[in-house]
Amino acid sequence: MTGDLVIVGASVAGVALARTLRSRGFTGRIRLVDRDAEEPYDKPPLSKGRSEEPVRLLTRPEAEQLGLELLLGVEATGLDTGARRLALSDGRRLGYGALVIATGVRPRSPAWTGPGVHVLRTLADARALHADLARGGHLVVVGAGFIGAEVASTAISRGCRVTLVDPLPNPPARVVGRRVGDRILTWHDRAGVNLRLGRVVQALDHLADGIKVRLDDGEVLRADHVLVGIGAEADVEWLAGSGLHLDDGIACDRHGRALGADHVFAAGDIAGWAAADGGSGRRIEHWNSAQEQARCIAATLLDPEHPQAPCEVPMVWSDQHGRTIQILGAVDPAVEPRLVEDEGRLLALWDAGGRVVGAVSLGWPRGSLTARRAIASGGSVTAVLDTLAPLEAAR
Numbered sequence: 001m002t003g004d005l006v007i008v009g010a011s012v013a014g015v016a017l018a019r020t021l022r023s024r025g026f027t028g029r030i031r032l033v034d035r036d037a038e039e040p041y042d043k044p045p046l047s048k049g050r051s052e053e054p055v056r057l058l059t060r061p062e063a064e065q066l067g068l069e070l071l072l073g074v075e076a077t078g079l080d081t082g083a084r085r086l087a088l089s090d091g092r093r094l095g096y097g098a099l100v101i102a103t104g105v106r107p108r109s110p111a112w113t114g115p116g117v118h119v120l121r122t123l124a125d126a127r128a129l130h131a132d133l134a135r136g137g138h139l140v141v142v143g144a145g146f147i148g149a150e151v152a153s154t155a156i157s158r159g160c161r162v163t164l165v166d167p168l169p170n171p172p173a174r175v176v177g178r179r180v181g182d183r184i185l186t187w188h189d190r191a192g193v194n195l196r197l198g199r200v201v202q203a204l205d206h207l208a209d210g211i212k213v214r215l216d217d218g219e220v221l222r223a224d225h226v227l228v229g230i231g232a233e234a235d236v237e238w239l240a241g242s243g244l245h246l247d248d249g250i251a252c253d254r255h256g257r258a259l260g261a262d263h264v265f266a267a268g269d270i271a272g273w274a275a276a277d278g279g280s281g282r283r284i285e286h287w288n289s290a291q292e293q294a295r296c297i298a299a300t301l302l303d304p305e306h307p308q309a310p311c312e313v314p315m316v317w318s319d320q321h322g323r324t325i326q327i328l329g330a331v332d333p334a335v336e337p338r339l340v341e342d343e344g345r346l347l348a349l350w351d352a353g354g355r356v357v358g359a360v361s362l363g364w365p366r367g368s369l370t371a372r373r374a375i376a377s378g379g380s381v382t383a384v385l386d387t388l389a390p391l392e393a394a395r
């Protein structure tokens with residue numbers, strides 16, 4: 001790579017990229033720009049409520065030690081790919097040899113705002129939400145995706161009353177299939193979360209002493225706090241006119257090189273990397289993928305003749321009610337998997353011609369590891385079952 005590297009977004013992907021480049025001996029100038037004024041922090045702990053303290057991805061002293069320039073509290077507002085210049089909110093224009101855009105996503109804008117109504121993406125969002133939850137009371141969670149389900153779990157463990165509302169009758173089934181989804185719903189049920197599934201929130205009305213949440217069947221919930229977790233969207237307006245292909249994020253080839261301009265890459269939630277078969281890209285909003293894409297871009301920047309593509313088995317996790325859900329490889333929710341169970345732990349396996357291609361484990365790290373190895377090596381369902389059975393018997 002020739003010239004300076006500028007990274008927009010100093011978070012999971014951006015910091016992983018900068019760290020990887022330094023650990024691999026890159027000595028050039030690296031500037032990390034982020035509109036968040038906080039020292040970079042990790043996002044998954046924000047919904048899991050394990051600790052009040054943020055998990056820092058990079059501190060200022062570390063950045064200094066690594067020779068990374070942190071420009072925090074500054075937003076990227078425009079990009080001229082012809083002149084290779086990035087415009088910042090403080091009026092500066094940064095020239096670059098290579099630019100990596102790792103700006104993540106923003107919560108889908110809820111129709112409702114006001115006191116006690118939260119979204120969750122940033123540390124500031126988390127602080128506001130957790131301060132409200134510390135007061136107890138009734139939390140209504142709108143949307144039972146990963147973040148909504150995790151916050152429901154955290155809030156109930158902190159003594160709040162919780163109601164989880166979602167238009168789908170079995171929200172986790174959208175990702176993991178009906179039977180595994182059923183199992184996850186029983187966790188909420190047993191923990192005491194009130195489920196309002198197959199229901200749509202029609203209105204939120206602020207009262208002097210709380211919030212009235214009206215559902216489509218006429219039920220009215222009286223809430224003290226509301227979390228709206230209805231998904232996220234790409235924030236690409238600032239890139240209009242840059243020449244980049246913007247289609248629900250930044251379209252990239254399978255090495256993260258943004259289509260439409262040279263010397264520009266994208267990584268993490270904002271980036272839609274082309275599939276291995278050349279098919280058009282789809283954004284992936286998961287931590288492991290952001291990390292792996294960052295490592296690929298680092299390798300490609302260091303050795304452009306041999307661009308890297310992701311090769312690890314994709315993995316997503318979520319922690320709910322004291323158990324970890326792991327989703328590995330290619331899981332097709334429309335196809336019912338083979339289920340393996342052991343004392344409340346569960347492993348679901350998806351196969352193609354007998355070879356494991358995807359898996360979901362519920363509270364079963366060993367099952368997950370075994371499935372992951374099988375997916376990586378083209379192992380069979382039978383081999384996974386054989387591996388797990390004697391180990392379980394030996395316990």
Ligand SMILES: Cc1cc2nc3c(=O)[nH]c(=O)nc-3n(C[C@H](O)[C@H](O)[C@H](O)COP(=O)(O)OP(=O)(O)OC[C@H]3O[C@@H](n4cnc5c(N)ncnc54)[C@H](O)[C@@H]3O)c2cc1C
Nearest residue numbers: 009011012013034035043044076103104268269285286287
């Ligand atoms: C509450 C929560 C819980 C999660 N839990 C899990 C989990 O359990 N498992 C899992 O796999 N994934 C989880 N995720 C998803 C995971 O955190 C993301 O996939 C990951 O953070 C993506 O990293 P990123 O670097 O692409 O984006 P982000 O981490 O979102 O970082 C983007 C950064 O870009 C900055 N930025 C945006 N626009 C601009 C701009 N114009 N100028 C300057 N800076 C800008 C932002 O301030 C931000 O710091 C969770 C996410 C959240 C929010």
